[in-house]
Amino acid sequence: MISKQKFLEALEIINEMFPDAHGELNWNTPFQLLVATILSAQATDKGVNKATVALFEHFPTVTSMANAEIVEIEQFTKTIGLYHNKSKSLKKTAEMLLEWGYSNNELPKDKKELQLLPGVGRKTANVVLGEVYGIPGIAVDTHVERVSKRLSLVKQEASVIEVEEKLMKVIPEDKWVSSHHHLIFFGRYHCTAKNPKCNFCPLIVYCNFGQARMKEGIHV
DNA sequence: ATCCCGAGGG
DNA sequence: CCCTCTGGAT
Numbered sequence: 001m002i003s004k005q006k007f008l009e010a011l012e013i014i015n016e017m018f019p020d021a022h023g024e025l026n027w028n029t030p031f032q033l034l035v036a037t038i039l040s041a042q043a044t045d046k047g048v049n050k051a052t053v054a055l056f057e058h059f060p061t062v063t064s065m066a067n068a069e070i071v072e073i074e075q076f077t078k079t080i081g082l083y084h085n086k087s088k089s090l091k092k093t094a095e096m097l098l099e100w101g102y103s104n105n106e107l108p109k110d111k112k113e114l115q116l117l118p119g120v121g122r123k124t125a126n127v128v129l130g131e132v133y134g135i136p137g138i139a140v141d142t143h144v145e146r147v148s149k150r151l152s153l154v155k156q157e158a159s160v161i162e163v164e165e166k167l168m169k170v171i172p173e174d175k176w177v178s179s180h181h182h183l184i185f186f187g188r189y190h191c192t193a194k195n196p197k198c199n200f201c202p203l204i205v206y207c208n209f210g211q212a213r214m215k216e217g218i219h220v
Numbered sequence: 221a222t223c224c225c226g227a228g229g230g
Numbered sequence: 231c232c233c234t235c236t237g238g239a240t
Contacts, residue, residue, distance in 0.1 A: 025236085041237035047227055048236095081225040081235080089238085121238045141236035160237090184236060193234055194230070 002152045002206060004170045010151060010206040011171070011179060014186045017202070021178075021185035023131050026052060029104040030132045031062050031097070037127050038089055038119040043080050051079050061104050065094035089119025109133055122160070130177040138176045140164045143187025150191060150209035 002010070024045040027033040032052070039048045055076035059065040065073070073087040080086065096117055100108070107128065108114050114125040126139035138144070140163045148154055148163050153170070171179050190197050198210040 023236085037236075038238095040235085042224085042235055043226080043237095044228075044235045046235095050227095079226065081227075082223095082237085083225070085224055085238080119238065123237060127236065139236065142234080143236065180236090188236085 001155070006206055007151060007153055007170055010203050011182065013202050014182050015179075017190065018182055018185035021181040023127070023181065025049065028056070029060075030107045030128070031065075031094075031102075031104040032056055032060070033131055034093070034107060034117075034120070034124075034128050035065070035090055037124045038093065039077060039080055039086055041086070041119075041124070042082060047080055051077055062094050062097050062102065065090060066098045068094075086119060089117075093117040093119060107132065109135065111135075111137070122164070126180075130180065134177065136173050136176045138164055138167045138171070138180050140167070141184065142193070143184045143191075144180065146193060147183050147187045147191050150196075150207060151203070152208050 025033065025036040025040060026049045027036050035055070036048055036052050039051065055073070058076065059068050059073065068091060070087050070091055073090055074083060077083040077087050077090075097107070102108065109129065111125045111129060114120055114128065115122065123139045123141055126137035129135040130137050130139070140148075140160045144167070145160060145163050148167065149156055149158070154163050154166050158166070167179075168176065190201065196210070196213075198204060198207075198213050201207070201210055204210045204214065
């Protein structure tokens with residue numbers, strides 16, 4: 001396992017590689033970010049952004065989404081994986097927000113309360129609260145999990161929650177949200193799932209995975 | 221542990 | 231063709 005000190009050094013290098021890492025979903029209101037994030041499960045941001053242009057044109061608000069038929073929502077989400085479940089979640093989520101008295105410019109600020117909404121789990125709640133309200137949290141998605149494991153921050157079999165807890169323990173709280181974005185950019189554009197760029201990775205000295213892979217010999 | 225499930229990339 | 235994508239609910 002990598003030491004806290006070494007991991008923070010590696011994280012600092014990642015920060016320098018992607019200084020302007022940021023959320024890449026398009027939205028105009030907190031509700032729209034929630035919608036986009038629900039749609040983003042096991043899907044690319046690019047694909048979600050393509051779909052939400054028309055979706056938000058037709059159903060821009062909590063009320064309009066709550067009043068929409070599921071099949072109408074599906075018309076705009078069909079290009080996204082898992083679209084049926086997601087569309088069902090969007091309508092129900094809008095209905096519940098309406099019942100709770102939330103508008104487009106306001107969402108529950110409590111993580112547990114947010115997670116009562118269908119389609120909203122731990123990761124989505126962290127993303128939304130961090131982006132909209134700057135509430136400290138680390139959303140562990142596929143990228144954050146992969147990078148954390150390759151850098152040996154946690155053992156290979158660690159659960160998502162264990163990864164999240166370890167990251168929160170190691171990273172200062174005021175850097176949780178920004179580090180989350182940096183880790184995602186690093187995972188998305190450099191430490192990719194398929195052909196990670198170990199051959200020109202500045203983190204190779206910190207990375208067991210990369211060193212082992214280089215030793216085996218990479219055929220680019 | 222398993223299901224949901226389309227687009228884009230390699 | 232196969233793998234991956236800012237997971238969540240059962």
